[in-house]
Amino acid sequence: MFAKAFRVKSNTAIKGSDRRKLRADVAAAFPALGMDQVSELVPGKEDINIVKLYAHRGDAVTVYMSGGNPILFELERNLYPTVYTLWSHPDLLPTFTTWPPVLEKLAGGADLMLPGLVVPPAGLPQVQKGDLCAIALVGNRAPVAIGVAAMSTADMLTSGLKGRGFSVLHTYQDHLCPEGRQLDIKKSSYKKLSKFLQHMQQEQIIQVKELSKGVESLVAVDWKHPRITSFVIPESSLTSQTVHEGSGEQPYQPPDIKPLYCVPAGMTPLFQESGHKKGSLLEGSEVRAVIIDYAKRNDLVDTDNKNLVQLDPTLCDCLLEKNERHSILKLPWDGLVSRCLEKLQPAYQVTFPGQEPIVKKGKISPIDITLAQRASNKKVTVVRNLEAYGLDPYSVASTLQQRCQASTTITPAPGAKDSLQVQIQGNQVHHLGRLLLEEYHLPRKHIQGLEKAPKAGKRK
Numbered sequence: 284m285f286a287k288a289f290r291v292k293s294n295t296a297i298k299g300s301d302r303r304k305l306r307a308d309v310a311a312a313f314p315a316l317g318m319d320q321v322s323e324l325v326p327g328k329e330d331i332n333i334v335k336l337y338a339h340r341g342d343a344v345t346v347y348m349s350g351g352n353p354i355l356f357e358l359e360r361n362l363y364p365t366v367y368t369l370w371s372h373p374d375l376l377p378t379f380t381t382w383p384p385v386l387e388k389l390a391g392g393a394d395l396m397l398p399g400l401v402v403p404p405a406g407l408p409q410v411q412k413g414d415l416c417a418i419a420l421v422g423n424r425a426p427v428a429i430g431v432a433a434m435s436t437a438d439m440l441t442s443g444l445k446g447r448g449f450s451v452l453h454t455y456q457d458h459l460c461p462e463g464r465q466l467d468i469k470k471s472s473y474k475k476l477s478k479f480l481q482h483m484q485q486e487q488i489i490q491v492k493e494l495s496k497g498v499e500s501l502v503a504v505d506w507k508h509p510r511i512t513s514f515v516i517p518e519s520s521l522t523s524q525t526v527h528e529g530s531g532e533q534p535y536q537p538p539d540i541k542p543l544y545c546v547p548a549g550m551t552p553l554f555q556e557s558g559h560k561k562g563s564l565l566e567g568s569e570v571r572a573v574i575i576d577y578a579k580r581n582d583l584v585d586t587d588n589k590n591l592v593q594l595d596p597t598l599c600d601c602l603l604e605k606n607e608r609h610s611i612l613k614l615p616w617d618g619l620v621s622r623c624l625e626k627l628q629p630a631y632q633v634t635f636p637g638q639e640p641i642v643k644k645g646k647i648s649p650i651d652i653t654l655a656q657r658a659s660n661k662k663v664t665v666v667r668n669l670e671a672y673g674l675d676p677y678s679v680a681s682t683l684q685q686r687c688q689a690s691t692t693i694t695p696a697p698g699a700k701d702s703l704q705v706q707i708q709g710n711q712v713h714h715l716g717r718l719l720l721e722e723y724h725l726p727r728k729h730i731q732g733l734e735k736a737p738k739a740g741k742r743k
Contacts, residue, residue, distance in 0.1 A: 284358075285457040286392035287339035297331040297347075305331075305347065309355070312362040313375055324354060324368065346459070353459050358452075366455045369417055369426040376417040376429070377408035379449070382670075382703060383420045384695050389428050390456045397439055397448040398700065402673060406638040411435045416449060422677050428454040440639040486510065537725050538673055539634040540647060544570055544627035553577060553601045553623070564630055564642060571620050578619075585613060592619050602626060635673055647671060650719065652712055652732030664711040667696045667704045672725060676703040682718065687711045712736040 297305070306325045310316065316324070325331065325347075332348040345357040353365045369375060380401040389395060400407070401421055410416060410432045417426035430449035439448060453459055473479040480499060483489045488510055490503035505511070546554050546563045554563065557573045565573070578584055578592045585591040591613045592598075599608050602622040614622070631647045634640040651667045669676050680691040689708040696704040707715070713736040719725045720733075727733070 284338050284340070284342065284344070284452050285454075285459040286390065288458055289339060289344070290337045292335040292337060294332055294334045297333050301333070302327070302331060305355075308362055313364070315375060316372070320372065324372075325349070356453070356459070363415065363429060363452060365453060365459065366426060366429065367460065369429070373417075373419075373424050373426060376415055376426070377410050378417040378419050378426060379408065380419050380421055383422075384703070386420060386427055386455070389418070389451050390454045392451075394433075394447050394451050395428070395430060395449040397442065397444040397446055400439075400444060400448060401670070401675070402444075402635060402638065404635075404637075406635075407436050407439065409436050412438070418449065418451070421675055437639075440641060443641050443643045445643075535674070535723050536636045537723060538636075540726075540729065541566065541632045541634075542646075543630040543632055543642065544624060545630045545644065547626070547628050550601050550623075550626055552597045556580065564632075565627075567624065570623060570627065574620055574623055575616075590615050592616065633671075647729070649729045649731040650725070652715060652730065652735060654710060654712070654735050655706075661708070662710050664707045664709065664715060665704055666707075666715060667699070668702065669705070670702055672723075672729070674723070676705050679718070680705045680707075683707050683711060683714060686718070687714050710735070710737045 302325065306321055309325060310318070310321050326349065329349060334346040334348055336344055336346060338344055342358060346353050347355040347357075352367050354368045356363050356365060364372070364375060379395075380403060381395060381399045382401065385395070385399045395418060408416070412432055412435050414432045416430055416432050418428035418430060419426045428451050430451040432449055433447045434442070473482065477499065480489065480491050480501070484491050486508075488505055488508045489501055492500050492502045494500050543564045543566060546559055546561055546565070548561050551559075551561050554560075554573055557576060559565065559573070577598075581595060583593045583595060583598070585593055592615075593613050594603070594611065598614075598619075602614075602619070603611055628644065629646045630642060630644045632640045632642045633647070648668050648671060650669060650672060653665050653667075655663050655665055657663050666679070669679055676693055680693055683689070683705070684691045684707075687707060687709070689711060691708070692706045693703050694706065696702040712733060716730070716733045716736060719730055720727060
């Protein structure tokens with residue numbers, strides 16, 4: 284909504300009656316806020332301005348400014364918090380997480396698509412279509428965008444996390460937050476820097492010495508003061524599952540990945556007798572059961588050799604090539620099943636611990652490990668597609684940096700939308716393999732490139 288410049292219609296100071304009404308509206312719209320928090324958000328004495336503007340698409344929007352910062356905006360009689368407000372109240376809305384490169388697209392006016400979501404260990408927040416939600420980035424709890432859910436959480440999972448997830452209304456770095464803003468002491472409760480320093484000195488946090496009239500010097504800071512030592516930066520609560528040794532956090536558990544088979548239109552005559560239609564998803568054992576049931580129901584098992592199945596017109600049309608239909612009259616059970624599996628479309632189901640299964644078409648891409656040459660003939664190890672297995676590239680990079688004592692960088696993966704790759708200096712395939720296999724317990728079949736590890740006795 285604020286991706287492009289808007290036109291301001293009016294900018295007026297709030298009246299006492301409007302201030303009281305705004306407090307009531309905030310309390311009604313966000314019942315999770317206590318009265319003290321409402322009073323903090325809409326203070327009784329600080330100046331609040333009402334800015335009426337027209338967004339670039341013509342929407343009439345009312346923005347409430349406190350201390351020069353946008354705290355709320357109103358659209359079609361609905362009240363929304365700004366990103367600035369959510370930084371003070373990060374738990375005000377259900378929060379979904381995406382990857383840092385996505386922010387640039389959101390700030391440019393794009394909606395958040397479901398493939399860009401990061402599924403946390405506790406699962407996605409439960410929301411309904413039309414619910415107001417916050418969007419944060421991996422590794423940072425502070426929300427960076429506000430949007431409306433385009434579907435319920437249940438529908439998101441049913442869709443295999445495909446399609447549009449959220450209609451984005453406002454983001455960090457859009458025109459509602461202009462760049463270049465600075466803290467203004469005049470707009471604080473102290474009004475003057477000297478009063479702020481005097482107050483800090485009275486609390487024995489700092490010591491100030493007046494060098495000359497109007498010139499004060501900060502000569503000491505009590506870094507052990509409770510006001511300083513009690514300050515803690517909130518940790519992200521919505522990051523992907525990772526291994527944290529000794530941290531007490533829930534350890535990473537690999538997802539259960541199950542291959543599936545989708546029935547295409549050309550195979551429906553073979554499966555419809557078993558109650559399956561076009562688009563039905565089956566496991567390999569279910570496909571075998573359908574074949575066996577079809578052959579026995581239609582008396583196709585060869586009477587002389589029970590290991591062979593006679594091919595009727597349906598089996599011929601579904602399983603044989605045109606040049607085979609007059610030469611192949613019977614097939615062994617294994618050949619019958621294998622041909623059937625080859626004709627079905629591949630799919631897979633991913634189930635993270637404690638979450639609903641996610642079904643996607645195609646074959647799951649393995650974690651890809653490659654070696655690349657950089658300047659000065661230096662080797663680097665590159666790993667891609669960690670997100671498909673619920674791994675946070677930033678956490679993996681941090682762990683490898685400590686294990687390998689080598690620099691790591693994270694960049695967008697070429698040719699992969701909303702996916703990141705981790706680059707580690709040197710040939711670190713051995714360390715990477717141990718991390719993925721022994722600590723994350725990922726099956727070897729889902730990791731590609733482990734053979735590139737340096738041989739014993741050779742330099743990395």
